[in-house]
Amino acid sequence: MATDEHLARSRAVWDRKSDRYGMSERDFEPIRETAMDYLELGAGDRVLDVGCGPGVNFERLRSDVGESGSVVAVDYSPEMVANARERVDRHGWENVEVLCADATEVDPDGEFDAAMASLSMAVMPDARRAVENVYRLLAPGGTFVVFDLRRVQTGPARVFNPLLWRFLRWYANWNPENDVLEALRTVSDETDVVETYAAGVGYTVRCRKRPDSGE
Ligand SMILES: C[S@@+](CC[C@H](N)C(=O)[O-])C[C@H]1O[C@@H](n2cnc3c(N)ncnc32)[C@H](O)[C@@H]1O
Helix, strand or coil: CCHHHHHHHHHHHHHHHCCCCHHHHHHCHHHHHHHHHCCCCCCCCEEEEECCCCCCCHHHHHHHHCCCCEEEEEECCHHHHHHHHHHHHHHCCCCEEEEECCCCCCCCCCCEEEEEEECCHHHCCCHHHHHHHHHHHEEEEEEEEEEEECCCCCCHHHHHHHHHHHHHHHHHCCCCCCCHHHHHHHHCCEEEEEEEECCCCEEEEEEECCCCCCC
16 A cells, blocks of 8 residues: 555544544553653653554653653644643643654654654554654654564464454554564664563564764
């Protein structure tokens, strides 16, 4: 599927799901929380949430960066963004900003100490370009943590891969041409798979940008 077509379908799929995200929010919460531990955020940090959906990571990210830090979030689906902004307004969070944009092109001012992408990179039309853009926005020494899904890697359960692929394609506009991990390994200075779940289908990766990369 062409990039523009995939992006348009992505918007339609996620607009539709924007008001029915409660189950995904609850079921994946412990994994997201563990993934966000790897950001090692501190008070005053600036963090980017890529493909934020309805803002499921905001409370934790905001709590880690404190009043003096800030969260900038981006999502391509206008309905997801509306839900995320509604969450921000409801809580009165003044240091959380939500942008409606494509992760491959978004260009907020300034650098980020860290970036988080949960369950979003594999559904993008071009994960490699999205990774490159996020990496560009990271400050030297910054951390990018990705929690995502992929095919079963080894063992007999690989027989389920075509089924898994079809389901994720239908449910989430998953892009089988994306190899998120490969993109992270290519673009990032340091890439570690730090957690795996369900025969490696779920995985969390921590990437670091070298502190001297801006010199
Ligand atoms: C499965 S949801 C993940 C939401 C949330 N991060 C979570 O952990 O549940 C995937 C999100 O990625 C967004 N997305 C897909 N392609 C995108 C793109 N190119 N740029 C920005 N966001 C995108 C979708 O609109 C959707 O809200």
